[in-house]
Amino acid sequence: MSTDQRQALTDWAEAGDFQPRRAVTGDHAAADGSALLAAAGIDLNELERRVGGRPRLGGHPGVKGERSPRVNVAVDDQTDLDIERVRAARGMTRSALVRAALRDYLGKAG
Structure with a gap:
């Protein structure tokens, strides 16, 4: 990100003009979000690894995003x-x- 781009972004943020210019959905939203994170210096591979969640309990491999079984109990x-x-x-x-x-x-x- 250039100094001019950074200053323009800073001016925009400080002005409080947060109305979206266009609605973005699906793959376009994902691409725009990834570009924004990358521009902020975030390692997208590390972020993806962390967002994947914790490993399943018991050492059983699971599908990404698959949670360990849960048991919810109410107690006094x-x-x-x-x-x-x-x-x-x-x-x-x-x-x-x-x-x-x-x-x-x-x-x-x-």
Whole structure:
């Protein structure tokens, strides 16, 4: 990006004139977005790697964008406080603590 282009962009941003000149969708929107990120000095390959998300739990390879299975559970206030207390004491995330507790329980249940 040239100094003149950077100054024009700065002037535009500071003026607050953010009305789009045209609607962009689909492949054109993706191309324009990629060009904007590249012009800002962002490594698009690194961004794509990071946006792909976390690897699936359990070491199983998955399809890009495929999430690990989820189990959502409602708990009472005391259980929530207990989870937070134990999590903090062990230096774990809530998810890691609940996964460990569930694995332990299921392992004992046979």
